Amino acid sequence: MxxxxxxxxxxxGNTEAMANAVAEGMKEAGADVSVMTATEAAxxxxxxxxxxxxxxxxxxxxxxxxxxxxxxxxxxxxKLSGKSIVLFGSYGWGTGEWMDYWKxxxxxxxxxxxxxxxxxxxxxxxxxxxxxxxxxxVLA
Numbered sequence: 001m002x003x004x005x006x007x008x009x010x011x012x013g014n015t016e017a018m019a020n021a022v023a024e025g026m027k028e029a030g031a032d033v034s035v036m037t038a039t040e041a042a043x044x045x046x047x048x049x050x051x052x053x054x055x056x057x058x059x060x061x062x063x064x065x066x067x068x069x070x071x072x073x074x075x076x077x078x079k080l081s082g083k084s085i086v087l088f089g090s091y092g093w094g095t096g097e098w099m100d101y102w103k104x105x106x107x108x109x110x111x112x113x114x115x116x117x118x119x120x121x122x123x124x125x126x127x128x129x130x131x132x133x134x135x136x137x138v139l140a
Contacts, residue, residue: 001031001032001138002030002031002032002050002077003031003048003049003050003053004016004026004032004033004034004049004050004051004052004053004139004140005030005033005034005035005036005041005044005049005051005052005053006019006023006026006033006034006035006036006038006136007036007037007038007041007044007051007052007053007072008037008038008054008055008056009037009038009055009056009057009065010055010068010070011057011059011065012057012090012123013123014057014090014120014122014123015055015056015057015088015089015090015114015122016086017089017123017124017129018055018090018118018124018128018129019035019053019055020089020131021129021130021132021133021136022050022053022055022086022133022135022136022139023035023053023136024132024133024136025133025134025135025136025137025140026051026053026131026136026137026139026140027136027140028133028136028137029136029137029140030057030135030140031050031051031139031140032133033112033140034044034079035056035069037068037103038056038065038069038072038073039068039069039072040071041076041099042072042075044076045068045079045107046076046079046080046083046117047079047108048085048133050084050123051083051084051086051139051140052080052083052084052085052086052138052139053085053086053087053088053113053136053139054073054085054087054088054106055087055089055133056069056102057074057090057091057092058089058090058091058092058093058094058096058097058098058099058114058119059098060100062094062095062096062097062101063098063101064098064102069138073105077106077109077111078109080085080106080109080110081110081111081113081115082110082111082112083110083112083113084111084112084114084115084139085106085111085113085139086114086115086117086118086136086138086139087099087102087103087113087117088105088117088118088119088120088132088133088135089117089118089119089120089124090119090120090121090122090124091119091120091123092121092122096119099117099119102117103117105106105123109130114129114138114139115135115138115139116131120129
């Protein structure tokens with residue numbers, strides 16, 4: 001059984017809903033899943049997980065959330081070399097550039113993307129939640 005984690009930050013609940021659906025997909029695929037906020041994952045040791053899912057919405061001018069998620073990401077990304085990860089998040093404006101920057105940062109850090117990042121505009125509908133579950137299954 002793969003040991004996986006879903007780490008997220010959510011301001012409005014959209015990315016939290018996505019995180020829970022990603023975790024549900026992982027569980028359906030038989031993985032052991034831990035779900036935690038960026039603050040709870042501040043001292044995360046990626047080496048103890050087989051796969052990691054990271055979720056953060058677009059903030060400001062297409063950036064990751066700066067007070068909790070970005071510091072956690074900056075701390076953990078250097079430990080992701082060879083790790084299988086997925087990225088996801090919601091946005092309400094712009095074109096999704098934050099995810100392109102984040103994806104490039106993850107790849108430059110040595111992480112292996114198990115699937116293309118998933119972005120959803122606004123609150124996830126049933127189709128979006130299904131996409132999240134599928135993302136979780138791919139990682140698991």
